[in-house]
Amino acid sequence: MLDYGFTEEQTAIRELAREIAEKELRPVAAKYDVSGEFPWPVVRKMAEVDLFRTFIPEEYEGIAGSTPTMNLVLVTEELSRACGGIALALAGTALGTMPILLSGSEEQKKRFLPDIAAGKRLAAFALTEPEAGSDAAGVRTTALKSGDHYVLNGTKQWITNGGEAEIYTVIALTNPSKGPRGASFFIVEKDTPGFTFGKKEDKMGIRASATRELHFEDCRVPAENLIGREGTGFITAMRTFDASRPGVGAQALGMAQGALDLALAYSCERRQFGSPISSFQGLRFMLADMATKVEAARALIYATSRHIDAQPKERPTIYSAMSKLFASDVAVSVALDALQVFGGYGYMRDYPIEKYVRDAKITQIYEGTNQIQREEIGKIMVGEQISKGGRK
Numbered sequence: 107m108l109d110y111g112f113t114e115e116q117t118a119i120r121e122l123a124r125e126i127a128e129k130e131l132r133p134v135a136a137k138y139d140v141s142g143e144f145p146w147p148v149v150r151k152m153a154e155v156d157l158f159r160t161f162i163p164e165e166y167e168g169i170a171g172s173t174p175t176m177n178l179v180l181v182t183e184e185l186s187r188a189c190g191g192i193a194l195a196l197a198g199t200a201l202g203t204m205p206i207l208l209s210g211s212e213e214q215k216k217r218f219l220p221d222i223a224a225g226k227r228l229a230a231f232a233l234t235e236p237e238a239g240s241d242a243a244g245v246r247t248t249a250l251k252s253g254d255h256y257v258l259n260g261t262k263q264w265i266t267n268g269g270e271a272e273i274y275t276v277i278a279l280t281n282p283s284k285g286p287r288g289a290s291f292f293i294v295e296k297d298t299p300g301f302t303f304g305k306k307e308d309k310m311g312i313r314a315s316a317t318r319e320l321h322f323e324d325c326r327v328p329a330e331n332l333i334g335r336e337g338t339g340f341i342t343a344m345r346t347f348d349a350s351r352p353g354v355g356a357q358a359l360g361m362a363q364g365a366l367d368l369a370l371a372y373s374c375e376r377r378q379f380g381s382p383i384s385s386f387q388g389l390r391f392m393l394a395d396m397a398t399k400v401e402a403a404r405a406l407i408y409a410t411s412r413h414i415d416a417q418p419k420e421r422p423t424i425y426s427a428m429s430k431l432f433a434s435d436v437a438v439s440v441a442l443d444a445l446q447v448f449g450g451y452g453y454m455r456d457y458p459i460e461k462y463v464r465d466a467k468i469t470q471i472y473e474g475t476n477q478i479q480r481e482e483i484g485k486i487m488v489g490e491q492i493s494k495g496g497r498k
């Protein structure tokens with residue numbers, strides 16, 4: 107790997123995540139893929155070695171230092187290399203925690219972050235609804251003020267860690283007549299009356315990750331659980347995506363690297379025509395292209411993470427979107443090529459490679475599909491050009 111100039115702490119975090127991935131995730135990845143159970147024993151191991159602390163500041167019992175984004179990316183990449191599904195328990199928690207980290211009050215941070223840092227309580231982020239996917243501004247869940255509470259009504263769909271997490275950051279309309287400008291974020295705890303879960307989804311990949319509907323029926327949430335001010339929900343959501351998309355890129359990167367590792371090893375073992383298949387130029391070219399794409403994705407994600415951790419004045423939206431877009435396209439193409447290297451064995455469930463294809467696909471879909479990432483990148487580019495006076 108290239109020298110990316112990691113600090114001692116980052117190197118230690120990376121090595122620890124790799125050790126846990128190899129010792130605790132890889133041996134059980136196939137088992138959880140088949141059963142679709144939530145991997146609580148593995149999540150507890152991840153918590154025991156403090157992996158959940160890596161993206162939380164020291165004031166709230168974390169160990170993030172000044173590089174929470176890079177830490178999260180390194181941990182997510184290493185865990186996803188062994189199992190993209192299990193890794194999501196942590197990555198989904200980080201996503202659910204972002205609105206609190208970015209826009210929460212000091213009181214909210216003190217109340218919720220230490221338990222998340224300890225891995226005692228998982229978090230989840232709830233934006234998507236049956237009628238509001240790519241068009242996130244179309245959310246219909248309402249949160250109407252009633253005395254010192256807000257009353258939530260509506261349904262959130264396909265929420266990662268749904269049913270397993272205890273802390274949910276949920277966007278809802280506090281002023282429906284204002285549309286997206288009337289949206290606000292709330293912290294909703296699992297045992298709140300009126301908050302229930304739908305069935306667990308049966309997915310093609312990342313099957314160790316729980317995905318469920320959330321139902322709110324006259325669910326009374328204390329007013330102190332409002333994140334930021336009323337009407338700032340979409341700003342918080344957009345800032346969350348700025349911070350979290352390199353993490354989706356890291357999931358994709360880890361899966362791509364994991365698939366490449368297996369393909370390279372297999373190509374040196376499998377013999378045809380009296381030679382290892384790795385001796386054939388057609389196959390070596392494939393491996394070379396796969397490795398080049400993986401390293402390019404890594405360089406973009408790390409550079410973006412470093413940029414975000416330096417707290418730039420301007421929003422890093424374009425680079426976050428590029429990281430997610432590029433790495434997820436790489437993950438799908440590298441996983442498919444890795445399967446090709448395995449030939450017919452790659453198509454068999456007895457071999458670990460087809461799982462990478464199924465797992466990688468989701469990274470092109472969630473946290474904004476890749477069409478939406480391209481749309482955002484293009485919009486920013488054209489907007490900047492116009493503001494420079496480029497339109498005649």
Ligand SMILES: Cc1cc2nc3c(=O)[nH]c(=O)nc-3n(C[C@H](O)[C@H](O)[C@H](O)COP(=O)(O)OP(=O)(O)OC[C@H]3O[C@@H](n4cnc5c(N)ncnc54)[C@H](O)[C@@H]3O)c2cc1C
Pocket residue numbers: 198230231232233234238239240241263264265266267309317468471472473474475476477478481
């Ligand atoms: C396993 C899983 C986990 C998820 N976890 C979470 C979670 O934790 N929290 C959460 O809030 N959400 C979550 N989601 C939801 C996810 O973010 C959405 O599925 C995603 O944003 C796309 O929305 P949609 O599925 O409704 O697709 P749609 O918006 O219906 O899009 C359908 C197709 O049309 C394309 N399309 C739509 N609009 C445009 C456009 N303007 N230009 C070009 N193409 C367009 C899309 O790219 C896509 O190909 C999860 C989804 C899945 C499958």
